[in-house]
Amino acid sequence: MAVLRESPWYQEILREGEARGEARGEERGRREELFSGIELALEIKFGNAGSELMPNISQISDLQRLKAIQQAIKTVNTIEELQQLL
Incomplete structure (x- = not known):
């Protein structure tokens, strides 16, 4: 097993796996930041009624x-306008 771990092939696969894991973690972090920002903006603009949209929004991964x-x-005037985008 030690010989396998030292092989260039194994090391390349390991680096690829680590890079993919880091990218997924970064994307997850960006998504969480967006969720927090959206939730805050909804609460500021629409009060508690705005926060009620978060369960639907939290299902979005894109x-x-x-x-x-x-x-x-920033531009919608009503919650209904925003709901049309969901």
Whole structure:
């Protein structure tokens, strides 16, 4: 087993796995930041009623879509307008 761990092939696979894990962790962190920002913006703009949208929003994994929702909060006038984007 020690010989396998020292092989260049094994080391390359290990590096790839670590890089993928780091990328997933970074994406998860960005998603969590967006969720927090969206929740805060909803609460500030719409009060508790805005926070009630979070269960639906938290099901979204696409970072671009979450960013679009975050931006839309700035321009929509009603919760209903925002719900149409979900």
